[in-house]
Amino acid sequence: MVQYAPIRLDASFAALADATRRGVLERLGRADASITELAETFHMTLTGMKKHVGVLEGAGLVTTEKVGRIRTCKLGPRRLEEETAWIERYRQLWDARFDELDRVVEELKRKERVDGRKNRE
Amino acid sequence: MVQYAPIRLDASFAALADATRRGVLERLGRADASITELAETFHMTLTGMKKHVGVLEGAGLVTTEKVGRIRTCKLGPRRLEEETAWIERYRQLWDARFDELDRVVEELKRKERVDGRKNRE
């Protein structure tokens, strides 16, 4: 089993497993925002939003910088390359698996035809 | 904010946020397996593995069928299309965002040059 930095995958997939956090990423894709702006947009307390931002930061998907009173959040350095890579590989397995099943089915059909002929002999 | 069946995305990203479950998917990509086989492979009790399989089933990533004593697990109908779509869209946002930043930086450089000329006038 290939590994693909499992801890990072854990963190980023977990970060993506929440609609609010996905929403924050989409929001930051349009423009940087303060914690207050994000909290208002998603109808949540400052403290609650700060936790979500913390999770996203932990996964490397967001970076923040505090200037004066205001902490500005922006998209982080990661482009979800590893996550895409994992999913891509999974899809290849999936395809191979189902191709194999198709092959088995074809094989069964072929045998059936042979058996059919045998029975008619 | 476009929605992309958020509940499903929640379930599948959460299912992928665990190394054991990702391992189970990879394992099932090679061949179907019983709960016992999976539990042994991942050094876990039957009950524990059954929970993981339940999570994967809930996300549509695995299907199971019980014949006699044995419950056989195989890859489910989903190929993670929606997950890939979400990530793809995110990457587009990401690229656009950073292109914009580049543009802003260029704009600042241009202004600097203009200001420089002004100052020399």
Next chain:
DNA sequence: GTAATACTGAACCACATGGTTCAGTATGCG
């Protein structure tokens, strides 16, 4: 029929998550 196998379900555990409130601290504005 008895015993082993394969799973199932309930109950428990420690810890994480998604949210809150409340009481701060730090900064900016008049």
Next chain:
DNA sequence: CGCATACTGAACCATGTGGTTCAGTATTAC
């Protein structure tokens, strides 16, 4: 200075997660 703004941290709460054990039930093998 004095007040409003913006965030921060601790504490709490309900619920979920990842695992266990233990006591079943259902199937298969001898």
